Amino acid sequence: MVLRTSYCLVIKKHIVFLCVLFLSALMQVAAQETVVVGQVIDKYDKSPIASVDIYFKDSNVAVQSNDEGYFLIRNKGSETTLIFTVIGYKPYELKLKRGENVGAQIELEEKTNILGEILIIPGVNPAIDLMKKVRQKRRQNDVKVLFSTIDQSVVFLSKNDARWQNNKLFEQLKSGNLSENDSVLMVPIYMVESEYDAKGLVKRQKNKKTYNTDETTENLVDKLLDGMDNRISFYDNSVNLLGKNMISPLAGIGSTFYRYYLTDSILTPTGKQYDIHFYSRNPKSLAFNGSMYIDSATLALTYISASLPKQANLNFIHNLSFVQKFRPVSNYWIPDNQQSTWYMTYDLLKNNARASSELLVSRNTSYSGGEGDIVLQTDSFAGSAFSDKEINTRMVALQQSATILRLTEEEGLRMGLNMRTNEDLWKNFMIGGYGAFGFSDKKWKYGAEMQWKLPTVSRFIVGAKYISDLRRTDYDYTDFIWRENPLILGDYDISSTLFSLKKGISLNKIDEFTAFATKDLTPDIEAYLIYQNKKTYRSEIFPFIAPDDETEYETIRQQSVSLTGRFSFNERSVNGHFQRFYQKTQNPVIYGTVEMGNYQLGMNDNTRNYLRLVTSIQQTGRFSVGEWRYLLEGGKIFGTVPYPLLKNIKGKSGSAYNRYQFTLMQTNEYMADTWASLQSELITYGILFNNIPLIKRLNLREIAGFKIAYGSQSDKNIQLMKLPETTSGFNKPYSEFSVGFTNLFGIISVQYTRRLTDTYKPNIRKSAVGISLVLSF
Numbered sequence: 001m002v003l004r005t006s007y008c009l010v011i012k013k014h015i016v017f018l019c020v021l022f023l024s025a026l027m028q029v030a031a032q033e034t035v036v037v038g039q040v041i042d043k044y045d046k047s048p049i050a051s052v053d054i055y056f057k058d059s060n061v062a063v064q065s066n067d068e069g070y071f072l073i074r075n076k077g078s079e080t081t082l083i084f085t086v087i088g089y090k091p092y093e094l095k096l097k098r099g100e101n102v103g104a105q106i107e108l109e110e111k112t113n114i115l116g117e118i119l120i121i122p123g124v125n126p127a128i129d130l131m132k133k134v135r136q137k138r139r140q141n142d143v144k145v146l147f148s149t150i151d152q153s154v155v156f157l158s159k160n161d162a163r164w165q166n167n168k169l170f171e172q173l174k175s176g177n178l179s180e181n182d183s184v185l186m187v188p189i190y191m192v193e194s195e196y197d198a199k200g201l202v203k204r205q206k207n208k209k210t211y212n213t214d215e216t217t218e219n220l221v222d223k224l225l226d227g228m229d230n231r232i233s234f235y236d237n238s239v240n241l242l243g244k245n246m247i248s249p250l251a252g253i254g255s256t257f258y259r260y261y262l263t264d265s266i267l268t269p270t271g272k273q274y275d276i277h278f279y280s281r282n283p284k285s286l287a288f289n290g291s292m293y294i295d296s297a298t299l300a301l302t303y304i305s306a307s308l309p310k311q312a313n314l315n316f317i318h319n320l321s322f323v324q325k326f327r328p329v330s331n332y333w334i335p336d337n338q339q340s341t342w343y344m345t346y347d348l349l350k351n352n353a354r355a356s357s358e359l360l361v362s363r364n365t366s367y368s369g370g371e372g373d374i375v376l377q378t379d380s381f382a383g384s385a386f387s388d389k390e391i392n393t394r395m396v397a398l399q400q401s402a403t404i405l406r407l408t409e410e411e412g413l414r415m416g417l418n419m420r421t422n423e424d425l426w427k428n429f430m431i432g433g434y435g436a437f438g439f440s441d442k443k444w445k446y447g448a449e450m451q452w453k454l455p456t457v458s459r460f461i462v463g464a465k466y467i468s469d470l471r472r473t474d475y476d477y478t479d480f481i482w483r484e485n486p487l488i489l490g491d492y493d494i495s496s497t498l499f500s501l502k503k504g505i506s507l508n509k510i511d512e513f514t515a516f517a518t519k520d521l522t523p524d525i526e527a528y529l530i531y532q533n534k535k536t537y538r539s540e541i542f543p544f545i546a547p548d549d550e551t552e553y554e555t556i557r558q559q560s561v562s563l564t565g566r567f568s569f570n571e572r573s574v575n576g577h578f579q580r581f582y583q584k585t586q587n588p589v590i591y592g593t594v595e596m597g598n599y600q601l602g603m604n605d606n607t608r609n610y611l612r613l614v615t616s617i618q619q620t621g622r623f624s625v626g627e628w629r630y631l632l633e634g635g636k637i638f639g640t641v642p643y644p645l646l647k648n649i650k651g652k653s654g655s656a657y658n659r660y661q662f663t664l665m666q667t668n669e670y671m672a673d674t675w676a677s678l679q680s681e682l683i684t685y686g687i688l689f690n691n692i693p694l695i696k697r698l699n700l701r702e703i704a705g706f707k708i709a710y711g712s713q714s715d716k717n718i719q720l721m722k723l724p725e726t727t728s729g730f731n732k733p734y735s736e737f738s739v740g741f742t743n744l745f746g747i748i749s750v751q752y753t754r755r756l757t758d759t760y761k762p763n764i765r766k767s768a769v770g771i772s773l774v775l776s777f
Contacts, residue, residue: 033076034096038104040069040084044310049086049108057081057093062749066076084108110309127260127276134299135252142235143332148197155190155221158358185367189213215423219575232322234292234304238624244317245685246286246620248305249278251399253624257287265296268494270328272296284690284699298335300340302326319343338365378614408541410470410507412440420449423577428453430578436469445469451578458520459575465514470507476648477514477532495688508644509537524571532597536644542668544601544642545722549707553602553721556644560597562612566590588619599645601721610639626684626701631660634676640714642721646671649709649734659773662707664736664755664765668727672711681705689741700741708735732757738770748772 008553038708040052048069055062056079065071073082082094096102104496195207210218237252238245247257254260257280264275274294280287288306295302307321321341326333342361406414416436421429433448521529536556538544544553569587573580582589595612614635621628635647649672651665652658660679682704689700710733740751754767 006270016305032099033074034098035074035101036082036104037072038106040065040106040108043107043109052084052086054082054084057083068442127262128273131254131260134294135250135756137299138235141298142233143334144314150366151194151363152186153192153363156360157187157189158360189217229532234301240622244286245624247624249288251624257281257285273302275705280309282690282696284686286685286698295333298331298333300616302333309481317342317344335367400604408507409442411438414438433541437438461518461578462517468511471510493539508539508542511535524568526566530562532560534558542724547719549720556599556601556642558597558599562593562595564591564593586620586622588617591616601642608643610637612637625687626682628682630678630680632678640720643671643723646673646717647675649677662709662736663738663753663770664768666726670724670730670734671727672713672730673717675711677709679707699743703740703749705738708733734758
């Protein structure tokens with residue numbers, strides 16, 4: 001009995017041992033299962049990629065990513081290499097360890113050369129020879145027809161903050177496949193339909209119908225759409241939009257920027273046509289991807305679809321697509337319809353609630369060459385998949401508000417507050433003011449202003465302001481070009497002191513009253529009439545001392561009247577609430593000023609008269625791979641004047657770079673009564689940096705500059721008042737050059753500057769590296 005019991009115990013132990021071994025084996029097998037969960041996204045815009053084939057190499061285990069790019073894959077085998085493939089992107093391999101549980105975000109990079117998707121004929125690429133023939137016929141085929149057109153435009157404000165969601169909406173808006181759920185994510189803020197008649201070479205608006213839009217939004221969006229209103233012709237070497245030049249696939253230098261592939265030839269009712277695909281050699285360049293049909297008989301465009309790559313070197317345009325269709329007339333192919341779709345950031349519409357405004361724009365243009373009216377689709381406005389009534393209803397439903405810092409030697413850290421009324425209170429009247437306190441001098445500064453927009457057909461504004469403050473000695477209130485950029489104050493501010501790591505030192509106290517009037521005489525001519533009564537006080541750095549060193553004046557009293565004309569050529573502008581924004585063109589902008597005035601030194605000095613003439617020209621010229629900007633200025637002062645009334649050439653003397661200041665010139669280093677200056681910049685769209693591996697991902701643009709100034713000063717001015725110790729006249733022209741790059745992170749410019757003349761002077765810098773923020777309007 002005892003033996004039998006012992007035998008049973010032994011058997012039970014073996015059974016338990018076998019069970020433990022079996023369970024351990026099962027757990028070991030389970031532990032060898034490899035599990036990967038994650039999301040597949042685009043490397044550049046971070047948008048999710050759907051329908052990606054995901055599989056373990058040398059196995060049958062495979063899944064696909066869903067519409068949001070997510071996936072989950074399990075593998076119990078020994079394979080450890082996970083492959084990701086999808087058309088249009090480079091394959092990606094993920095190395096794993098067997099039995100690993102991994103969460104991963106996979107970033108796929110677009111192909112720049114999609115050879116596997118199209119037909120390639122062995123030997124010489126036939127598309128190259130065909131494109132040469134197409135270019136030879138460009139002038140002949142680019143016919144100038146006097147069209148009547150109907151433009152429909154609708155602008156949506158996206159409710160999404162995620163760029164990939166907006167990219168998805170863009171694709172659906174472009175194809176006209178917006179779903180009801182998608183439409184909830186977009187708010188229509190602007191809708192317009194315009195009819196134009198062509199008279200000569202001028203496009204004249206016949207009718208315009210704008211749906212419910214508030215005035216400020218309408219003005220700002222009109223400015224935006226004006227930049228899209230250029231004649232889009234791919235026969236040109238470049239397509240200019242919003243001040244940017246994009247290389248056309250038909251450009252004479254197209255082979256430098258594009259790869260071409262002949263994919264098919266098709267028979268149509270009008271004859272044989274070639275289907276050519278084109279791709280940007282470098283997706284960072286401003287060149288398109290797309291396809292076009294070429295008529296075999298005339299070698300003219302009959303259809304083109306072009307989109308900018310997502311990685312293209314643009315700061316504010318995230319997606320852009322064009323579709324143009326042509327129709328045959330008298331052995332020519334003339335435009336019939338154009339559809340453009342945009343996804344962009346437009347900061348002029350941003351408010352305090354949003355970091356920026358993400359806009360989706362759809363435009364449709366129908367051309368009529370005198371063959372009858374074009375019948376519009378009543379159920380789709382501007383190709384947006386919404387009717388005009390739907391958009392108008394939503395826009396009606398949609399329509400049911402600075403602190404100043406600077407650092408100066410006199411004030412130390414200064415803090416202030418600006419206040420002004422807006423159009424919600426008074427549409428045609430504005431009052432405002434500011435107060436500021438310096439923590440070193442313990443003094444308050446203040447100012448007040450008012451402006452009134454008169455009820456006239458053309459823009460006519462009158463106003464007055466008073467300030468009691470510290471101001472730069474080189475501040476020039478007639479320097480309008482300097483102040484056309486709304487970010488530039490012309491005085492010390494946070495960007496010119498705190499950001500440049502240097503205190504402002506060239507300040508004098510002033511009490512100033514100004515009355516002014518500005519009126520549009522024609523669409524291209526503006527006039528400014530300004531009266532000024534100003535008292536400037538001496539300072540320790542800038543005293544008012546007579547040459548005999550015995551007489552020192554406490555103040556300079558000045559009265560003046562100036563008349564300034566602004567002359568532009570077909571330039572568009574948008575008016576905010578008592579502020580105007582200009583949309584720059586390739587035409588010059590010219591300013592001319594005549595100023596007459598008198599001044600008095602101290603309390604008992606005689607009154608002396610003077611006359612001042614100033615002119616300036618600013619222009620931006622654009623070409624296929626860049627742009628050239630320049631500002632040319634000259635002037636002369638008649639009469640004897642003290643140095644605060646002389647022309648003070650703007651020197652920077654800080655660490656930041658400014659386009660319209662001399663970087664290595666000391667503040668107040670040169671003053672003159674007769675002067676001329678040239679400041680120029682050449683910017684190229686990454687022709688060097690976009691061809692350097694890794695560096696090209698930064699979207700950098702090359703920049704080079706040259707600046708020169710020269711002037712003279714009459715002895716009678718020196719005999720009236722001594723110049724400051726740091727100031728002199730010109731012995732020779734001052735000049736400097738700079739090289740560097742811009743567009744770092746979209747807003748940063750870095751330049752090395754070298755001073756070429758007067759390098760012998762003490763306490764000057766012969767060279768420097770300057771960093772600046774470059775924001776364009």
